Amino acid sequence: MSSVDSNPSSLLEVKDLHVYFPIRGGVMRRQLHTVKAVSGVSLNLAQGEVLGLVGESGCGKTTLGRALVGLAPMTSGRVFFNAKELHHKNGKSSNHAMKMQLIFQDPYSSLHPRKQVRDLVGEGLLINGLARVEELDEKVLDILEKVGLGVDHLYRYPHEFSGGQRQRISLARALILKPELIILDEPTSALDVSVQAQILNMLKGLQKEYNLTYLFISHDLSVVRYMSRRIGVMYLGNLVEIGPTRSVFENPKHPYTHSLLSALPSIKKGKRKERMILKGDPPTPIDPPPGCPFADRCSNTQEKCRIEKPVLEPLKKESSQLVACFFQNENVL
Amino acid sequence: MTETVPSLIPKSEPIDYSSTNNESQPLLTIRDLRVHFYTLRGTVYALEGVNLDVQKEETMGIVGETGCGKSITARAVLRLIDPPGKIVSGTVEFDGQELLNLHPKEMRRIRGKRISMIMQEPRMSLNPVIRVGNQVAETLLIHESDLSPSAARKKAEEMLQSVGIPDAGKMSKRYPHELSGGMAQRVMIAMMLVTRPKLLIADEPTSALDVTIQAQIIDLMNDLVHELQSSVMMISHDLGVVAETCDRVAVMYAGSVVEQGRVEDVLHNPRHPYTKGLLRTLPDNASENEDLYSIKGNVPSLFMPQQQCRFAPRCEFSQERCFQEIPGSYQVGNNHSAACFLHENGI
Numbered sequence: 241m242s243s244v245d246s247n248p249s250s251l252l253e254v255k256d257l258h259v260y261f262p263i264r265g266g267v268m269r270r271q272l273h274t275v276k277a278v279s280g281v282s283l284n285l286a287q288g289e290v291l292g293l294v295g296e297s298g299c300g301k302t303t304l305g306r307a308l309v310g311l312a313p314m315t316s317g318r319v320f321f322n323a324k325e326l327h328h329k330n331g332k333s334s335n336h337a338m339k340m341q342l343i344f345q346d347p348y349s350s351l352h353p354r355k356q357v358r359d360l361v362g363e364g365l366l367i368n369g370l371a372r373v374e375e376l377d378e379k380v381l382d383i384l385e386k387v388g389l390g391v392d393h394l395y396r397y398p399h400e401f402s403g404g405q406r407q408r409i410s411l412a413r414a415l416i417l418k419p420e421l422i423i424l425d426e427p428t429s430a431l432d433v434s435v436q437a438q439i440l441n442m443l444k445g446l447q448k449e450y451n452l453t454y455l456f457i458s459h460d461l462s463v464v465r466y467m468s469r470r471i472g473v474m475y476l477g478n479l480v481e482i483g484p485t486r487s488v489f490e491n492p493k494h495p496y497t498h499s500l501l502s503a504l505p506s507i508k509k510g511k512r513k514e515r516m517i518l519k520g521d522p523p524t525p526i527d528p529p530p531g532c533p534f535a536d537r538c539s540n541t542q543e544k545c546r547i548e549k550p551v552l553e554p555l556k557k558e559s560s561q562l563v564a565c566f567f568q569n570e571n572v573l
Numbered sequence: 574m575t576e577t578v579p580s581l582i583p584k585s586e587p588i589d590y591s592s593t594n595n596e597s598q599p600l601l602t603i604r605d606l607r608v609h610f611y612t613l614r615g616t617v618y619a620l621e622g623v624n625l626d627v628q629k630e631e632t633m634g635i636v637g638e639t640g641c642g643k644s645i646t647a648r649a650v651l652r653l654i655d656p657p658g659k660i661v662s663g664t665v666e667f668d669g670q671e672l673l674n675l676h677p678k679e680m681r682r683i684r685g686k687r688i689s690m691i692m693q694e695p696r697m698s699l700n701p702v703i704r705v706g707n708q709v710a711e712t713l714l715i716h717e718s719d720l721s722p723s724a725a726r727k728k729a730e731e732m733l734q735s736v737g738i739p740d741a742g743k744m745s746k747r748y749p750h751e752l753s754g755g756m757a758q759r760v761m762i763a764m765m766l767v768t769r770p771k772l773l774i775a776d777e778p779t780s781a782l783d784v785t786i787q788a789q790i791i792d793l794m795n796d797l798v799h800e801l802q803s804s805v806m807m808i809s810h811d812l813g814v815v816a817e818t819c820d821r822v823a824v825m826y827a828g829s830v831v832e833q834g835r836v837e838d839v840l841h842n843p844r845h846p847y848t849k850g851l852l853r854t855l856p857d858n859a860s861e862n863e864d865l866y867s868i869k870g871n872v873p874s875l876f877m878p879q880q881q882c883r884f885a886p887r888c889e890f891s892q893e894r895c896f897q898e899i900p901g902s903y904q905v906g907n908n909h910s911a912a913c914f915l916h917e918n919g920i
Binding site: 440469 | 791811815816840864868
């Protein structure tokens with residue numbers, strides 16, 4: 241345990257995390273390529289904080305969340321949780337796992353179809369030896385009431401519930417272990433807007449009530465803006481900008497953040513506004529070229545961008561907004 | 574709403590959709606469209622009297638939540654409702670022609686030629702074993718019999734180029750799985766617009782795409798449709814997309830259109846309680862310290878035929894009457910109507 245390296249004030253500290261997946265082929269199953277899903281992400285989460293993580297599909301935001309709970313292999317880097325370093329090895333996760341829970345995107349495929357709600361929610365308690373079978377009903381019911389379900393849902397199966405209700409069950413499953421950190425991976429993107437509002441309200445209420453820490457992963461910027469105090473923007477496995485939600489939205493400094501915000505359709509902006517539209521598709525994370533990950537699509541690319549990878553740096557001294565761009569202080573707009 | 578001077582204000586009649594409209598002839602007119610699904614668990618009354626117009630060279634948005642019938646409306650226009658579903662009654666008039674009693678052979682000549690449809694998941698709707706260029710050319714060959722295969726292929730390539738596919742000659746030889754989602758959707762658009770249809774039905778064309786790609790595709794569609802002078806029926810659950818692309822919008826709830834009007838009017842001055850609620854649930858408008866508004870209750874079961882306002886059980890303003898009668902559509906402004914008794918007095 242090298243707890244000296246970590247910042248004691250943060251609940252979760254990620255230092256230069258890399259997650260690589262090999263692509264093997266040929267007769268000898270040689271490693272031909274490497275998918276660099278997450279390549280060098282560092283971030284801090286304080287107790288009781290909600291950090292939003294946005295980015296397009298394939299940018300590595302989900303992989304990052306999965307790596308934190310040990311569902312994806314960490315290639316290198318260190319993760320401290322409560323000032324203790326996490327080691328996810330050989331598929332065995334440490335007992336921190338209980339304090340760190342993950343909610344999946346699709347409530348239709350993340351619940352076992354042949355288990356009753358009581359067993360789905362209570363499973364974690366039994367596995368960790370926190371409850372005896374006799375007490376299970378009572379404990380499960382307590383949690384179900386917290387997420388807006390009741391006693392008549394206890395012995396039902398997942399298929400009897402709507403998407404919103406299933407997401408409530410997933411949340412109950414996580415909450416019953418009294419976690420400190422919940423990683424929410426697109427918790428509302430499979431839901432309709434009116435149901436989404438209910439779930440977001442509930443998540444916000446629970447966060448305040450239990451002083452929970454959320455890592456809120458979503459591609460929906462308006463949801464992230466509503467939910468989180470701080471926001472991180474990922475592109476091609478890299479964190480390109482992170483800072484207080486308000487300053488990132490009102491004053492985006494990375495060209496990618498800027499184009500992401502301008503691409504966002506909104507009912508306020510009205511029809512056919514001027515937009516900064518990105519050309520081309522996001523590049524694949526398979527063997528990415530050196531240099532800035534955004535260099536291929538950026539309107540301000542210079543020679544330096546293709547050679548050297550910019551690091552995440554504070555905008556000004558003492559600023560809480562960090563940007564990974566060589567030309568962050570120039571006006572790119 | 575206070576009931577102080579009820580008798581002095583003449584009650585306005587609901588819009589009579591059966592009377593012939595003498596204004597400029599719309600391109601597509603849907604009247605009292607009813608689609609039911611006869612399942613083993615009972616009849617699902619999926620569409621209960623949809624009234625909708627799409628004008629010439631107009632982009633009409635249809636919004637609503639899952640299961641409200643927006644996709645079924647679109648499929649019914651093309652008569653693509655498969656058993657156990659059935660179009661029970663109603664009329665769909667397209668360019669002066671009634672579609673619902675056309676012979677299937679004639680209908681086939683309309684699909685893909687005069688009305689095209691873009692689906693949500695582009696890679697699911699392309700044939701995985703045919704090169705994309707050939708798929709575009711195939712559409713042409715089916716509808717333009719005097720075209721030679723090589724001429725069709727050439728035209729397909731031109732079309733692929735005009736939807737912004739770089740190096741179209743090379744890309745047209747690729748298979749769908751070799752394309753990204755955005756590229757595949759461009760191919761779909763090329764395929765659907767190569768016959769220069771009068772009406773393009775786009776069923777959630779950008780929902781499977783990322784926001785930056787979505788912005789590209791929306792702009793592309795806007796440009797092409799404008800160039801071809803086609804009309805678009807744009808189905809989406811994303812009010813932001815509708816606000817950016819559409820001229821008019823219809824809001825659907827549980828199988829019928831509850832509000833219809835110009836986008837500015839409907840989104841900035843909604844008149845039906847459901848539209849109001851839907852707009853208030855969006856996180857865009859909320860400040861971080863307040864709770865999001867949520868419409869209480871759940872979407873009603875569609876296993877019962879409509880006998881009342883289907884929104885009444887969830888509505889803040891519902892009166893006794895709302896549970897007994899189906900409200901007609903009332904004019905609430907210029908080219909703006911809402912199906913709610915609140916507007917009976919023409920407010």
